[in-house]
Amino acid sequence: MISSHAKAGPGSVKLACRDLWKIYGASPPEAAEIASASSNDGNNSVTGKIAPGHVAAVAGATLDIHEAEIFVLMGLSGSGKSTLLRCLTRLIEPSYGSVTLDGEDLLAADRRRMTDIRRQAMGMVFQNFGLLPHLTVLDNVAFPLRVQGIDRAKREARAREMTELVGLKGREAQYPRELSGGQQQRVGIARSLAAEPEIWFLDEPFSALDPMIRRQMQDEFIRLQKMLRKTIVFVTHDVQEAFRLADRIAIMRDGAIEQIGTPVEIALSPANNYIAEFLRDVPLLKVIRAGDVMTPGQGGERPSRIFSSAATLEEILPDLLGGPQSIGIAGPDDTILGEISPSGITRLLRGERATTA
């Protein structure tokens, strides 16, 4: 058994990386070279020194992933999301930088320790499902527990519980080939949850599914996370999926992280034009909530129409468009926190968002 990590509360840092690099090529620079270039005059100096034909798949990534949050790595194909995810689990060896899990230096862990950490603390789900074709649903789900040496009765009981959790009760005896893509991915999800991982890595888990099933799986995923409150690193190239699922998003380009923020922070203040461009496909009315865009304070008497600060703009819009008056925004105890006016929202919908660069 691995020594258990110190249990931290929600919001504390679970997994972190600092100035993480992965450089591919015939003769990538040594860690010491990256270290000196990186500390000299910023990350760009490393990129500038990479020999032609080499690529920095991850270029100086620094981030903190908090306990119980869904942290999404988002970016176009080739931006480095999968490489970063694999560097965080050391399935790929980073060229330089640090990775810590509950404060433990993962790059200092020997092979055996790293295998133990992966088996016992990390769960992984990939796009291609990765199920074992000769095993039934139940045996696939129970497989990680078998690897851990857990006895048959116990692992089957746990596997049944997980199979039911993902909505596949009754299909325990079927084989992967008898299931649809969405069902196969449910098996992959159940299997990765069976070992009760502390941190869950999902790399484009729904990308192979058609759009309707994909949406259902996203809903399922949101439902599961409400119950499980796992720390999750989720890779997607789909901006809508990112904004739908994330507590926070890191947007990557050419191996580097361009911006990290909550969906609303990014939607309201994209760091640059590249990110603002992504937002064209984001349904802002569903992402932005009343509390994010209200004018705080209350002028005069209590407004006749009042919405919760958690209401989305989509929910408020019909009332807002129905008349010229402001709408009151209330907190959980029904006190008025602020107001939203049609003119303020019109400006927002016209795209008059601040960019910080």
Ligand SMILES: Nc1ncnc2c1ncn2[C@@H]1O[C@H](COP(=O)(O)OP(=O)(O)OP(=O)(O)O)[C@@H](O)[C@H]1O
């Ligand atoms: N083994 C490798 N050897 C050389 N270059 C690699 C290797 N793996 C990845 N790369 C390069 O690193 C960059 C980042 O790749 P990565 O797969 O991490 O991107 P991604 O954002 O996950 O893309 P996708 O969404 O298409 O999976 C790309 O330019 C890719 O060609």
